[in-house]
Amino acid sequence: MKEKVTIYDIAKALNITAATVSRALNNNPKISEATRTLVIETAKKMNYEQNRFALALKSGKSNNVGVVVPFINRNFFSSIIRGIEEELYPKGYHVIICQTHEDTKKEEETVQNLLNAQVDGILMSVSKTTQQLRHFKKVLKSNTPLVFFDRIKEIDGVSTVTIDDFQGGYIATKHLIDMGCTRIAHATVDLALDIYKYRFEGYKEALNDHGIPFKEEYIIKTKSDIDAGEKAIKKLMKLKNAPDAIFSASDFAALGAIQELTKLGVKVPNEFAVVGFSNEPFTQFMELSITTVDQSPVEMGKMAARVFLEQMKEPTLKIMKKVELSPELIVRKSSSSLTAKQQTNI
Amino acid sequence: MKEKVTIYDIAKALNITAATVSRALNNNPKISEATRTLVIETAKKMNYEQNRFALALKSGKSNNVGVVVPFINRNFFSSIIRGIEEELYPKGYHVIICQTHEDTKKEEETVQNLLNAQVDGILMSVSKTTQQLRHFKKVLKSNTPLVFFDRIKEIDGVSTVTIDDFQGGYIATKHLIDMGCTRIAHATVDLALDIYKYRFEGYKEALNDHGIPFKEEYIIKTKSDIDAGEKAIKKLMKLKNAPDAIFSASDFAALGAIQELTKLGVKVPNEFAVVGFSNEPFTQFMELSITTVDQSPVEMGKMAARVFLEQMKEPTLKIMKKVELSPELIVRKSSSSLTAKQQTNI
DNA sequence: TAGATTCGTGCAATCGATTACATGAAAGTT
DNA sequence: AACTTTCATGTAATCGATTGCACGAATCTA
Numbered sequence: 001m002k003e004k005v006t007i008y009d010i011a012k013a014l015n016i017t018a019a020t021v022s023r024a025l026n027n028n029p030k031i032s033e034a035t036r037t038l039v040i041e042t043a044k045k046m047n048y049e050q051n052r053f054a055l056a057l058k059s060g061k062s063n064n065v066g067v068v069v070p071f072i073n074r075n076f077f078s079s080i081i082r083g084i085e086e087e088l089y090p091k092g093y094h095v096i097i098c099q100t101h102e103d104t105k106k107e108e109e110t111v112q113n114l115l116n117a118q119v120d121g122i123l124m125s126v127s128k129t130t131q132q133l134r135h136f137k138k139v140l141k142s143n144t145p146l147v148f149f150d151r152i153k154e155i156d157g158v159s160t161v162t163i164d165d166f167q168g169g170y171i172a173t174k175h176l177i178d179m180g181c182t183r184i185a186h187a188t189v190d191l192a193l194d195i196y197k198y199r200f201e202g203y204k205e206a207l208n209d210h211g212i213p214f215k216e217e218y219i220i221k222t223k224s225d226i227d228a229g230e231k232a233i234k235k236l237m238k239l240k241n242a243p244d245a246i247f248s249a250s251d252f253a254a255l256g257a258i259q260e261l262t263k264l265g266v267k268v269p270n271e272f273a274v275v276g277f278s279n280e281p282f283t284q285f286m287e288l289s290i291t292t293v294d295q296s297p298v299e300m301g302k303m304a305a306r307v308f309l310e311q312m313k314e315p316t317l318k319i320m321k322k323v324e325l326s327p328e329l330i331v332r333k334s335s336s337s338l339t340a341k342q343q344t345n346i
Numbered sequence: 347m348k349e350k351v352t353i354y355d356i357a358k359a360l361n362i363t364a365a366t367v368s369r370a371l372n373n374n375p376k377i378s379e380a381t382r383t384l385v386i387e388t389a390k391k392m393n394y395e396q397n398r399f400a401l402a403l404k405s406g407k408s409n410n411v412g413v414v415v416p417f418i419n420r421n422f423f424s425s426i427i428r429g430i431e432e433e434l435y436p437k438g439y440h441v442i443i444c445q446t447h448e449d450t451k452k453e454e455e456t457v458q459n460l461l462n463a464q465v466d467g468i469l470m471s472v473s474k475t476t477q478q479l480r481h482f483k484k485v486l487k488s489n490t491p492l493v494f495f496d497r498i499k500e501i502d503g504v505s506t507v508t509i510d511d512f513q514g515g516y517i518a519t520k521h522l523i524d525m526g527c528t529r530i531a532h533a534t535v536d537l538a539l540d541i542y543k544y545r546f547e548g549y550k551e552a553l554n555d556h557g558i559p560f561k562e563e564y565i566i567k568t569k570s571d572i573d574a575g576e577k578a579i580k581k582l583m584k585l586k587n588a589p590d591a592i593f594s595a596s597d598f599a600a601l602g603a604i605q606e607l608t609k610l611g612v613k614v615p616n617e618f619a620v621v622g623f624s625n626e627p628f629t630q631f632m633e634l635s636i637t638t639v640d641q642s643p644v645e646m647g648k649m650a651a652r653v654f655l656e657q658m659k660e661p662t663l664k665i666m667k668k669v670e671l672s673p674e675l676i677v678r679k680s681s682s683s684l685t686a687k688q689q690t691n692i
Numbered sequence: 693t694a695g696a697t698t699c700g701t702g703c704a705a706t707c708g709a710t711t712a713c714a715t716g717a718a719a720g721t722t
Numbered sequence: 723a724a725c726t727t728t729c730a731t732g733t734a735a736t737c738g739a740t741t742g743c744a745c746g747a748a749t750c751t752a
Binding site: 694706717718722 | 723724725726727728729730731732733734735736737738739740741742743744745746747748749750751752
């Protein structure tokens with residue numbers, strides 16, 4: 001039906017060759033001003049659109065980038081993707097979304113797949129289960145820019161965009177200390193993942209800086225869900241010297257903690273303060289809104305995209321950049337009866 | 347560096363022509379069994395990967411589909427995309443994500459863009475502001491399958507996947523009636539959008555079926571945010587005959603309503619019941635969890651993908667399918683003190 | 693004015709895969 | 723034995739855009 005207009009059609013219409021048309025459209029300086037404008041005008045008139053595949057075939061560049069995340073329908077990741085899309089779309093790139101379901105196998109397969117699709121770059125957050133780095137090496141070998149965000153692996157030649165999880169853990173903990181808490185527990189998730197390791201270390205450093213002894217019994221390794229938070233509190237409140245606050249590396253666990261504390265009759269925040277991590281949307285909507293650490297995911301996505309673009313500008317150079325965004329503590333009711341009133345007007 | 351292996355390389359290695367290799371790899375029946383297996387084996391050995399661009403250029407098919415939504419970092423949309431991706435990835439399609447920011451201009455531009463990129467199909471949810479349908483007609487003219495989900499426009503030849511918003515409005519309202527409410531208000535958003543119109547009509551029908559007179563003063567047109575919900579309650583509670591329940595077409599407005607009610611000292615759900623719509627994640631996490639209507643967005647995404655695949659299977663046929671998923675009422679505390687206890691264990 | 697530059701354009705190969713048509717060998721038919 | 727089929731493979735065009743090289747005309751140089 002709809003015949004696509006090609007440069008040959010334009011050439012025929014103007015009685016010149018396709019080569020001239022191509023050059024005119026690409027602002028090749030060897031073309032006379034007269035024919036250039038003529039070509040450009042007729043191109044517009046004929047509704048010419050460059051065929052991306054022909055271009056891709058010739059150049060090897062697709063103008064697509066692959067974005068790989070565990071799940072797209074997690075606020076944190078979808079916000080990152082939003083940032084990436086908003087940064088890359090105006091530059092003519094299309095964003096291809098893939099999910100790994102936290103499964104290394106699928107991750108490897110997906111990466112290989114994107115490579116076959118000759119994406120111009122891959123931006124990704126590594127699956128929890130990933131140990132093997134072979135598939136990333138393949139990406140580098142194929143000269144495709146690779147940018148990790150949030151969940152990274154240290155690989156030579158790979159740029160990374162993270163938030164400063166250490167600082168995040170530090171400010172969260174310091175805030176609890178400032179609020180007068182002295183027996184601060186910490187719920188972590190998986191210390192094999194850098195993000196949790198650094199949050200934990202920030203926690204320890206804050207304690208240390210304020211002369212509060214670190215207690216192993218206050219550290220609970222949980223999953224990142226509500227149930228885990230409840231269990232953590234159950235365990236913690238049985239201790240002889242039960243804590244008076246918890247910094248949870250997960251908002252969901254923080255929520256579970258609050259629910260369990262309420263069930264036990266412990267008043268939050270007066271008797272027990274809670275701080276989460278991630279600024280999941282629900283934390284602000286709760287009646288007892290939850291203090292948490294914001295990771296500015298949209299900004300993180302934009303930054304990852306910018307790092308990629310920078311690499312594309314210098315295809316000959318091997319750029320390796322490490323960007324660390326600053327986390328922001330968002331104080332809400334779960335940790336501060338004082339500010340509770342200020343925070344009421346959402 | 348990394349030289350890509352082509353069928354010519356394989357051909358050279360086996361001292362045959364590329365045509366034979368191509369045919370062997372495509373299971374063309376004219377190729378002898380011997381050479382076929384030989385070719386396939388060496389292809390594997392040489393790590394051959396088909397060049398998607400060459401294929402795309404020749405066939406005009408990209409194996410990409412475009413997905414267009416207002417914002418990707420909205421739980422509803424990101425969940426739909428998750429469904430789409432999970433359904434399409436195994437079939438070899440890549441999903442290209444685009445956002446319209448609820449802006450018709452950007453929507454038109456995006457659609458045009460996807461068309462240029464020769465996607466094999468476009469799945470989208472229409473922007474709120476879209477009136478003009480020209481860009482959709484263009485899609486149809488180019489013979490690209492178009493599937494609308496959730497926010498649709500009635501266009502001949504376009505398949506749609508929606509939930510039965512009428513039924514959603516109906517069961518939400520009926521639930522309130524069953525709970526003993528008799529003065530049920532309704533907060534809607536934009537009656538120009540079908541989804542809200544149908545929810546409203548379901549509401550009216552439910553009232554009607556149960557002999558409850560419809561009152562214009564109980565209908566509030568708001569935006570879909572917390573603030574809007576608060577304002578709605580302020581207005582409603584000033585009425586001489588104030589309502590005892592509200593069915594909000596937006597979860598956010600429902601939340602705002604609850605907050606305002608609490609501020610006014612009205613007990614939810616005992617004195618006033620609230621039902622929202624969409625099953626946003628926060629509705630279940632609230633201390634006073636919110637009754638809402640679930641739209642099974644992942645399922646909706648999968649369905650949209652399946653409708654697309656069906657169309658691809660029959661390229662000659664013009665398939666126009668209308669799928670309507672059933673919404674599900676999720677009863678939580680905000681409307682039912684009885685079930686409140688059952689719902690405690692999340 | 694002859695020869696050297698410069699300029700604008702055309703020619704043709706290339707990117708990698710597919711496919712209608714041609715070809716030649718083997719097998720079958722009478 | 724001569725002829726027709728069948729079968730497997732090769733030849734070459736095609737998809738659309740890019741680009742090094744060639745070429746003729748116009749302009750410049752001495």
